[in-house]
Amino acid sequence: MTAAAREILEIAGRLHEGVVDPDMWKQGIDRMCGMLDTPLLLVGNITRGGRGVSFAFGHQTDPKAVSLLEGPLADPAHNPWLSLAEQHPLRRPASVADVGGKEHLEGSRIWQDFYIPFNLGDTAAAVLERQPEFSNIMVMGRRAHQPEFKSADMKSFAMVLPHLARAWRVRRALAEMEEMAGTLRFVLDRIERGVIVTGPDGQVRFANRAADALLSRGQGLDARQGRLRAGRPRHTDALLSLIERAAATGIGAGAVAVDALALPTGDERPLAVVAEPLAPAHGGALGHPAAPGAVLFISDSKGSTRPSEDRLRIVYGLTPAEARTAALLVAGHGVASVAEALAVSPNTVKYHLKTVYGKVGVSRQADLVRRVLADVGGLAEPDKMVPSGEPSPRAPVGD
Template sequence: MAKTVHRIEPSIYATAGFTVPQYGELLDAIYRGPLEEAPWSSALESVRVLLNARAAALMLRPPTFDRPGSMFNMPPRDTYARNPITYDSHYHALDPFVDLPPGTVTTVDKFLGTEAWCQSGIYRQLLKGMDMRYILGADIQTDDGVMCRFRLCRSHDAGDFSEKDEAVCIALLPHIKRAVDVYSRIDVAESERGLYEHAVDRMQIGMVMLDDQGIVLKANAAARTVLSEDDGIRLRGGKFELADSRARGRFRELVRRSIDSIPISHDDGAPGPMVEAMSLARPSGKGRLEVLIRAIPVREWSEENKWCPACVVVIRDPACSSRTSVEVLRQLFDFTPAEASLALLMANGCSLEAAAEALKVKTNTVRSHLRSVFQKAGVTRQAELVRTLLNSVMSLS
């Protein structure tokens, strides 16, 4: 009979036969799973070996015909990749061992019946040839309402899963659910971070995170580009190095003042962290770099974390144009392709003559396009056009 997980009874642990160190190691692997390069590879492998299974899988999102699933396997899927037709692309539609009651731990033979399972398309066409006969599974509903699947497969010679094996899964299932919830939150945060990072990169704004000792923790693509030019500022030994000695001293002072401004107490009424700014001359003679230094408030629990950033250094090259899509300008202002290209050149400070040369057209043609651009943007002067474009969402594209 299938077993459903609500509150784990003490007898389950006795049936599972865990030792304390063994159970602790399994829980450690489960909660470490979201941070692994191949999520839950350690936990899946540990459970697979413990239950003498041929394969273990955690499916966070079941596949459909128009969208692949999100699945983690041990051994990895390519271990059995003899058939180009995969579970994602085809066999998921033939899988009858789905839609288990949430939290229920059962075997495929109990759920479907032995005859029905052995006559199923997925067993005859795929799993039989891979020597996967017996399956133990559970469906897990996360706090976000997503239904995940946990599956273990055994070979024909290994025999079906026992009541003890089911008890092992019952004892682990609540922890797998919590770890998946953590993974889901991390995934959402990473998606948001990626969106913000993309927007900053598109605006060609360099951002470098420093710890409280001034050591670089992370730099985005725009910052790495500026620093790789070694034109007055670079990274050396994990720290900023400025070519000009006076600027170097000033920069260090501002970084230290910024970090020291982080409030020691976590009182909501405490003054906010300090923001400092300076500009840097470049030996090449190019325009000065703009530098802003802002302290990052530290959460109380992360004060002793050596990887916690203390401040961010923002580096901007005023001569560097943002990476704006002509297509986005067309959509925003109903420009033609030629008008959008011209508007982008105007926003980047080009004169009419320079724009005509860049577009390989006559100046009169540029003037004609510019009148249409003014009309569609609702402005009458080039300065207003530049302000309108720069204040639009185009730079975030």
């Protein structure tokens, strides 16, 4: 094996390890740039038509240069390289000759605004991948004092390209999944109801913030060595059986699609646990293959909070007195106990209640409770909610 071949294998290995290890990715790019003797490298996307350019990765690249390429020079009329995104064969190196030659390039705006100011002499590029809306492109450049890219350079470039394209595609897909996972976690953490995803044996795969708080209290439900456990062995058996039945749904076991149980907590009200399946047969609905398991939705009356007066005032436009009345009614109080709590007459409560009904759009207390809990109940961090047009609460310095 030649030294060049060993070098390319080393680069390929580092790039593929770099899919999950940023340090290895940087080392792979460094080695590739060293082998090709190019100090400048950019990887990014070009939209259909070539008028939208964004670079996700750069090596020894001046931020001002990137801003130019993404801004004033993101136009095929000024930047001949953009035409490669739709026309050039995939993973085949392109030279200046492929964009009209050096004379044509020197007559374009990119030469005056980019090549000369940033001391570039020659560039090469390749299209790594095409998607319906955009193409991934890689561009590398040499300084004006360096020799131009020769056929041997382009041959080495071509040998590295398939490894670079494959690693970049996987790296980008993982980044998109991590972004989506972060978004979903953010959303689920804003729900007061506990949400736990488990394996078929009760191993916890995911728990939102409300579920973490519930498990930490250990009243009625906790997790030992990552496996769910109820307060008593027989309740644990019932919980694990519930999870097992849900996990088996859709794969021939004939289990119900949704099932539930109540777990005693030692307080007045038990935990209500509803299980839904997460089985391979439901991969179509999920949009991806699913490992067998269950999703548990846990109602915890002790851990949840009723909608605050401020939240009711903001959402429905209630006055402070109306919001206080509505909050007590939603919490289960009758007219008499609301009047006693607010130190007003029952007729005053009825007057406020009539106005509240009109603003919320209901005609009786039971409908009020259902509407309020459906609209604004179950959301975490109600103190961060502000009316439209008002400034959001400022976080303390250092958060």
